[in-house]
Amino acid sequence: MRVLLVSQYFWPETFGINALVRSLQERGLQVTVLTGKPNYPEGSVFAGYSAWGTSRESCDGIEVLRLPLFPRGKRSSMRLLLNYLSFIVAGSVLGPWVLRHRTFDAVFVYAPSPLLQALPAIWLARLKRAPIALWVQDLWPESLSATGFVRNQRVLAMVALVVRFIYRYTDRVLVPSEAFRAPIQALTNGSADIRYYPNAWVEEPSTNPPPGVEALAKEIASGFSVVFAGNLGAAQSLDTILDAAERLLNEGADVRFFLIGSGSLSAWLSEEIQHRGLRNVRMPGRFSPTAMPVLYAAASALLVSLRDEPIFAYTIPSKLQGYLAAGRPVIASLNGEGARVVTEAGAGVSCSAGSASALATAVRSLAEMESAALDKMGDNARRYALAHFSLDHLTGDLMEQLKELVAKHKSKIQEKSG
Template identity: 75%
Template sequence: MRVLLVSQYFWPETFGINALARSLQERGLHITVLTGKPNYPEGHIFKEYSAWGVQREQHMGVEIIRLPLVARGVLSPGRLVLNYLSFIASGTVIAPWLLRDRRFDVVFVYAPSPLLQALPAVFLAWLKRAPLAVWVQDLWPESLSATGFIKNRMALGLVARVVRFIYRHTDRVLVPSEAFRAPILALTNGTANIHYYPNAWVEEAVSEAPVDVDSLVNDIASGFSIVFAGNLGAAQSLDTILDAAERLQNAKSHARFFLIGSGSLSNWLSDEIQRRNLRNVTLPGRFPPAAMPRLYEAASALLVSLRNEPIFSYTIPSKVQGYLSAGRPVVASLNGEGARVVTEAGAGIACAAGDAQALAEAVQVLTQMDSSSRTKMGENARRYALAHFSLDRLASDLVGQFEELVATHAIQNQEKSR
């Protein structure tokens, strides 16, 4: 089976789609990835790549075609818009020519923000007469409004029209949370063909970790540590974490926070930590995914947080799967689906999003808990991850969904030709 995978983001950028593409290839599918030039999250094109021109390469047996792309820049809304639009333009104008002699059985879109990256895939699926599956990672236009990226009602209405067009030209919409179902059905008047398909967790080879990770591992393991890993941006409610850390410091708690990663608020975090004189918060910087298993293992608990916005209650942050698989207690400063999963798994403590006092109290409960109870939480977390989010299980499920799509599409074409 020949699959055209359309994703603005792909290796060496660190997204879950990388491992899934490799796993699909290992199952005998021929995967061709149509993507942009890597520039996330730093905001500039990675070394050995150029923003302009088309580049072809292979990674772990997966064919990659890279389109011209404007880098997203740093803290530049204008550059970010150009980044999104440049991928859409390249995918719509250049990709059909590059793929002119190629046939595909399925077109598959991995769609974190922006969902608009699916627009070229709609056109390509029509050209190739192939079914289209879109794996939605973020609800648009709701997330634009929640993050404040777009506030103009007319602009949001225009985005909603484009999103409706995408869904109505998609043969199957895959959603990482059942809570996505109702908003998508409302946008499409109940016509969308929706299937639940969660994000997988992936175990990376620890041997690839940088040598200097040892010092951070030792620092984390030297006391009661709460590790947050991932994007440090507006959606993560980082002010709530700092407020909770300040409360715990004033209460003489020995808990420490390690905020591992980078993002648009990295500089703000550094300034705030210094301004508040927070001695219990450390910013180690960004580490590759291969380093994460050791860092997670050293932690007393793992923290996930999102802002108190209705849209974020629909989603299960992808880091939740990684946290559960690590077998450590999880502190979930979340509303909705993410909190439900942690609670259902018996994997930790959930508290209301944006509530710094509740977060501080959750951390205090963990610090006062006996080690056997925390170990039990970790075991529950690992067991739940294996049952619901293993890469092997989800890759096999996706192959089955592709086969079903191809068969249904063939029947529909036969009926049209009669």
């Protein structure tokens, strides 16, 4: 089966789709990736790439076709908007040209924000006469409003119209959380073909840790340490983490927070930590995915947080699967689905999103637990990840869904021709 993956993001950017595509390829699918020039999350195009022009490369035997892209920059709504629009335009105009003379059995769209990247994929699927499956990672237009990126109600209404169009011309919508189902059905008057398809966790290969990782792991392991890893952006309620850290520091609690990653709020966080004198909070920077298992294993607990917004209650953050697989207790400063998973797994503790006092209480409760109880939580987390989020299982599931779509599509064509 020949599959075209359309995604604004792909290797060497760090997203779960990278491992899934490799796994599909290893199972015998012929995958071609249409993507942009890598620039996430730092905002500038990675070394060795140019923002302009098209290019072709091979990633572990996977053909990767890259389109010109306006770099997203840092903390600039206008640059981010241009970044989104540039991929839509390049995909719609240049996509057919770089894919000329090629045929595909199915088109698969990996759609973290922006969901609008599905627009060129719909056009390409029509040109190639192939069915299209859309793997939604964020609910639009709700997430635009929740993050504050768009506040104008007329603009949000226009985006909702475009999103309806996308769902209307998508053969199947895959959702990483069952809570996504109702909002999408409401937007499509119940016509969407929706299937639950969660994000997978990926067992990173065992390699020599990059410089500085072993020293950082030793520092993390030297006391009760809470590790937050990933994007340091507006959605993650980072002010709540700092407020909780300040409360615990003032109480004299022997607890440290490690905010590992980078993002649009990195500079603000650094300034706040210094301004408040939060000597119990460290920002070691961003590390490669292969380094994270070592750092996760050193942590006393792993923290996932989102802002107190209705939209985020629908979401299971993609990092949660990796946290559970690491076999360490999880603190879920979340509402809704993400907190439900942690509670259902018996993998840690949850508290209300956006509440610094609740987060401080949750951290304190773990810090006061016996090591046997913490180990039990970690064991539960690992077992739950294996049962629900393994890459091998989810690869097979996706292959079956794509085969089903192709068969249905061929059947429809035969009915029309008959």
